[in-house]
Amino acid sequence: MIAALLSAPDDQPRSFAASGGRADDALTLWTLHELHYRGIAGVDERWEWQASTIGLRTELERALETDLRARRPEAVVTGDLAVDLLRILADDDSPSLARHVQRRATREQTLQLLRQRSLYHLKEADPTSWVIPRLTAGPKAALLEIQFDEYGNGDPGRLHHRLFEAGIAASGLDGDYGAYVDEAVVEILEQNNVLSMFGLQRRLRGAALGHLAAFEGTSSLPSRQLAQGLRRLDFPEEMASYYDEHVEADAVHEQLALRDICVALVAAEPDLYDDVLLGAWACTDLEARAAGALLSLWDAA
Amino acid sequence: MSARPSEEHADIVLCPDGPMLLRGAAVVQDEDGVRHRTTRPVTAVCRCGHSAIKPWCDGTHKLLRD
Incomplete structure (x- = not known):
């Protein structure tokens, strides 16, 4: 996914898959989030709102949130x-x-x-x-x-x-x-x-x-x-x-x-x-x- | 900035078990008569007496409760 961001959105597939590896997924999500902050040098700004990047971001965030809620003890x-x-x-x-x-x-x-x-x-x-x-x-x-x-x-x-x-x-x-x-x-x-x-x-x-x-x-x-x-x-x-x-x-x-x-x-x-x-x-x-x-x-x- | 805040927004707030919040520019005179000008829009003034940066709060009051 990170390599794909170096080309224009038009030339890329319409979906990206999560790697399943914790470290890779964390770095990928950090990169996707940065598109919403100040962007990344050399990356086409249109990537911020492509269906493919939003789809992957949604999937990775869902996994992150699920892990977080699973770890959480019952609140008082x-x-x-x-x-x-x-x-x-x-x-x-x-x-x-x-x-x-x-x-x-x-x-x-x-x-x-x-x-x-x-x-x-x-x-x-x-x-x-x-x-x-x-x-x-x-x-x-x-x-x-x-x-x-x-x-x-x-x-x-x-x-x-x-x-x-x-x-x-x-x-x-x-x-x-x-x-x-x-x-x-x-x-x-x-x-x-x-x-x-x-x-x-x-x-x-x-x-x-x-x-x-x-x-x-x-x-x-x-x-x-x-x-x-x-x-x-x-x-x-x-x-x-x-x-x-x-x-x-x-x-x-x-x-x-x-x-x-x-x-x-x-x-x-x-x-x-x-x-x-x-x-x-x-x-x-x-x-x-x-x-x-x-x-x-x-x-x- | 408006000089007259609305009634739902206090200039001075006494925080439970915490500092006094002071909104706006002010000069605070400490126990030794030394004057300190506030440098931010809202300032926390020490009320527990144990802050290391008096007259401002540095959170030390939280250690006193334990």
Whole structure:
């Protein structure tokens, strides 16, 4: 499929098949999602909306969602969404990459982590922006309050994915969008793919926002640990200050995401209650898998 | 930007077990009399007293609950 994208859509078959291999499927889906973001150099832009690519994307997303739901433990539902969502975060006792970087990681391990994280951080906040036009006034205005901050409050130099780009470039890495996709572990690809799927599918808007609340709610403290670890390893200030920014920003965002977005969303659309919890759980699950994969790679689990 | 927000949107929000959210540009004076200008549209002000970046919140209050 990836080779086929280098020619014009008119010259290609009308369907593509999934490979069935987990790593290949994850890379294929990541590639298909990128057609909806900034595209891929050398790929005809018409591929974004061809029946063949949409068909394969649908098939791969269905498999990803089925796996996710099969792994999910039964949710505790009290009727108070904020309580139930915070319980998911409190119950998460998975190993922490941030703590490893803070205390023990080598410089090489930390560079590897930054390369893996670059897949998301170079389009930070973008997957959630797909959700905006699908919301009613309350959660929409609150989501925009977060997104505007993510996008630098009008200053491109303060835009979070630009801060990350500046940080990794100062650290001697390639800040180009998608530069490190070839070395991404499958758990990182799947983490990105689920986030894009939540954003792109209107049906999963509740999960997208539950994911946002969990992501922001587990960011301030780990960001502080990452900033400390980067300074311990003498990384440039541009890199450490990217995480400083997230300590402060995400302490705000987590409050807005939980109450002004998720609680308001479920008040407007009560049927989305379980999807919000699904998204929050998925955030913790995908991060646990990514952390487990990288820590075992480093023999640090 | 509108100077007068609607009634359904508070300028100051006290978060349960969390910080105080402050909307709009403001100057916050801390316990030592030092003034800090907000730099973002919504700011979280520490209420637990244990933040490492006071007067702003850094999420430390969550560790105090455990």
